[in-house]
Amino acid sequence: MRKAFLLGFICALAYVAATTAQQNALQTAASTLGVANLKTLEFKGSGRNFSVGQNYTPAEPWPAVPVKEFTATMNFETASMRVDLLREMGTVMPRGGGAPFTGQQRQIQFVSGNYAWNMPPAAPGGPAPQAAPNAAAQPERMLALWATPQGFVKAAMANNATTRQARGNTEVFFTVGGKYKMTGTINPQGQVTKVQTWIDQSIVGDMLVETTYSGYQSMGGVMFPSRILQTQDGYPALELTVSGVTANPAFDAPVPDTVRNAPPPPAVVVAVDKLGDGVYYLTGGSHHSLAIEMRDHIVVVDTPNNEERAAAVLAKAKELIPNKPIRFVATSHHHWDHLGGIRTAIDEGATIVTHQSNKAFLERVAKTPHTLVPDRLAASKKPLKIQTMGDRGQLTDGTRTIEFHRLQGYEHTGDMMVTYLPKEKILAEPDAFTPPPKAGMPLVVTAVPSAKALLANIQRLKLDVAVIAPFHGNRKTDVAELANAAGATGTN
Numbered sequence: 001m002r003k004a005f006l007l008g009f010i011c012a013l014a015y016v017a018a019t020t021a022q023q024n025a026l027q028t029a030a031s032t033l034g035v036a037n038l039k040t041l042e043f044k045g046s047g048r049n050f051s052v053g054q055n056y057t058p059a060e061p062w063p064a065v066p067v068k069e070f071t072a073t074m075n076f077e078t079a080s081m082r083v084d085l086l087r088e089m090g091t092v093m094p095r096g097g098g099a100p101f102t103g104q105q106r107q108i109q110f111v112s113g114n115y116a117w118n119m120p121p122a123a124p125g126g127p128a129p130q131a132a133p134n135a136a137a138q139p140e141r142m143l144a145l146w147a148t149p150q151g152f153v154k155a156a157m158a159n160n161a162t163t164r165q166a167r168g169n170t171e172v173f174f175t176v177g178g179k180y181k182m183t184g185t186i187n188p189q190g191q192v193t194k195v196q197t198w199i200d201q202s203i204v205g206d207m208l209v210e211t212t213y214s215g216y217q218s219m220g221g222v223m224f225p226s227r228i229l230q231t232q233d234g235y236p237a238l239e240l241t242v243s244g245v246t247a248n249p250a251f252d253a254p255v256p257d258t259v260r261n262a263p264p265p266p267a268v269v270v271a272v273d274k275l276g277d278g279v280y281y282l283t284g285g286s287h288h289s290l291a292i293e294m295r296d297h298i299v300v301v302d303t304p305n306n307e308e309r310a311a312a313v314l315a316k317a318k319e320l321i322p323n324k325p326i327r328f329v330a331t332s333h334h335h336w337d338h339l340g341g342i343r344t345a346i347d348e349g350a351t352i353v354t355h356q357s358n359k360a361f362l363e364r365v366a367k368t369p370h371t372l373v374p375d376r377l378a379a380s381k382k383p384l385k386i387q388t389m390g391d392r393g394q395l396t397d398g399t400r401t402i403e404f405h406r407l408q409g410y411e412h413t414g415d416m417m418v419t420y421l422p423k424e425k426i427l428a429e430p431d432a433f434t435p436p437p438k439a440g441m442p443l444v445v446t447a448v449p450s451a452k453a454l455l456a457n458i459q460r461l462k463l464d465v466a467v468i469a470p471f472h473g474n475r476k477t478d479v480a481e482l483a484n485a486a487g488a489t490g491t492n
C-alpha cells in the first residue's frame with residue numbers, strides 16, 4: 001500500500017517534471033529563435049522547386065525547376081506572407097511534366113488571413129499589374145507561414161499546443177484555423193527541425209507536407225536554418241539554401257479590394273463538340289475529355305481537375321448518351337491535373353482503364369483518407385475496379401473499337417496512352433501537342449520535343465488520323481499542323 005502510494009507519488013513527480021520540460025522546450029525554442037521580438041521576417045535563398053503531381057511515373061520524384069532567387073517576407077501579426085520566386089529553365093524541360101517554359105519566369109504569391117492571390121510581375125512601361133485571386137492556394141500558403149521555424153513556435157503558443165518527449169526531442173501538436181493539424185519537432189538546442197502539415201489534394205486526399213530544417217546559424221541577428229527541404233506526398237517539393245535573413249523588415253500585405261470582393265469562380269461549364277456518331281469532345285474548361293457511346297455503355301477518357309469538373313463531365317456524358325452506364329473511365333496519364341477527378345470516376349462505379357505503371361498508385365488513391373475535404377468516394381468507399389494496359393489496349397463492343405497506344409520516346413510521362421478511333425480516324429491526346437491559340441504561331445521551344453514525339457508515334461503506329469482532339473487549348477487540329485509544329489525550331 002505504502003509502496004504503491006510512493007510509486008504513484010514518484011510517477012506524479014516525473015509527470016510534472018516531463019510536462020515542465022516540454023513546456024520549457026517551446027520556451028527554449030522561442031528564446032533560441034528570438035520569437036518574442038519578431039513581428040516580421042524575411043529570408044532569401046536559392047535552390048529548386050518541383051512540379052508536384054508531374055512525375056514521369058508514380059514511382060519517381062517530382063521534376064525539378066531551378067529557382068535562382070527565392071524571397072519570403074512575412075508578417076506574423078497580420079498572418080500575411082509574400083513569396084517571390086525567380087525560376088529559370090533552359091531549352092529542355094526536365095523528364096516529367098510541368099508547363100513548358102524557357103528562360104526566366106517570375107512568380108509572386110501572397111497570402112493574408114483568409115485570402116490568397118498571385119501578382120503578375122510588372123512589365124517595364126506596362127500598366128500596373130492586377131492581383132489574381134487564388135483562393136485554392138490559401139491553406140497551403142497559410143500553413144507555409146506557420147511552418148517557418150519562428151512561425152511554428154508562435155502558432156504553437158497561440159494554439160495551446162500539446163507536447164511529448166521523443167528520443168531526446170520534443171514533439172509539438174496543435175491545430176490551426178480549427179482544421180489544419182500541425183506537428184513539429186524541437187531539438188534540445190531549441191531548434192525546430194521538422195514540421196508536418198496536411199492539405200487537401202483531390203487525388204491523394206489529406207496530403208502530407210513535411211518541412212525539415214538544418215544547419216541553423218545566426219543570420220541577420222536571427223537563428224535560422226541554412227537548409228530547407230519540403231516534401232509533398234513523399235517527394236521533394238522545395239529545396240532551398242538560405243543566404244540571408246532580415247529581422248523586422250517593414251512589411252504587410254493588405255488584401256486588395258479586387259481580391260476581397262472577387263466574384264465566386266464561374267460554374268463549371270462542359271461544352272460539347274460532336275466529333276462523330278456517338279463521339280463527344282467535352283471542353284469548356286482547362287482540361288478536356290472524351291465521351292464515347294458503346295452498344296450498352298459509355299466510355300469516358302479523363303476525368304480531370306477535381307471532383308466538381310469530373311462530376312460535370314460524367315453528368316454531361318450521361319445526358320448526351322442517355323440510359324447507359326459509364327462502364328469505363330480511361331486515363332490519358334497519371335499527371336494530377338488530368339487525374340484530378342479519378343476518385344469521382346471510382347465512385348461512379350466505372351472500371352478505370354490505365355497503364356500498368358499506375359496500378360499501385362491508384363490502389364492507394366482509392367483508399368487514402370479525405371478528412372479535410374470529404375468527397376463522394378470518402379462516403380461511398382467503393383472499391384477500385386481497374387483494368388491495366390501495357391503498350392497498347394483496346395475496348396470494343398463488337399462494332400466500335402477504341403484503341404489506346406502508349407507514346408514511346410516521350411519524356412513528359414511514361415504512361416501516356418493516346419486514344420485512337422480507327423473508324424472515325426480521331427486521335428485524342430493531352431499535353432503532347434496543344435495547338436497555339438492561332439494557327440501559325442510557333443510553339444515555345446521546350447514544347448517542340450513533345451510534338452516531335454507524338455508525330456513519330458503516329459508514324460510508327462501507322463495511325464490514319466483525320467482529326468486530333470487535344471485535351472488542352474481552344475481548337476482541334478490535324479497531323480499537318482502537328483508536323484509543321486514538330487519541324488519548327490520553336491521560339492523563346
Ligand SMILES: [Zn+2]
Pocket residue numbers: 097098333335412413431
Ligand atoms: Zn501531363
